[in-house]
Amino acid sequence: MINRFKYLEFPHEKDVKLVVECSPSEGIVTIVAARPVKGLVLDSSDNCRFEDNFLDLIPNEKLKVGVRGATATTKISWTCCSTFA
Numbered sequence: 315m316i317n318r319f320k321y322l323e324f325p326h327e328k329d330v331k332l333v334v335e336c337s338p339s340e341g342i343v344t345i346v347a348a349r350p351v352k353g354l355v356l357d358s359s360d361n362c363r364f365e366d367n368f369l370d371l372i373p374n375e376k377l378k379v380g381v382r383g384a385t386a387t388t389k390i391s392w393t394c395c396s397t398f399a
Contacts, residue, residue, distance in 0.1 A: 338384040353395030
């Protein structure tokens with residue numbers, strides 16, 4: 315099996331410059347990153363359910379993920395694979 319990511323270096327979490335916006339009324343979380351991200355994992359203060367998780371992002375691409383159980387006070391947190399390296 316070929317490891318296509320063997321020679322790629324993904325930025326550390328502090329260098330990603332990620333913007334996460336939650337719109338509870340629409341049931342959507344919008345995510346934009348300035349750098350490529352591999353394996354973004356979302357979490358919330360209210361234990362919301364995300365339609366998708368463990369995401370890969372391309373720089374400046376707006377990614378929309380459905381969310382259930384979010385309120386106006388919900389805080390979305392995140393981590394990515396580069397944190398585990």
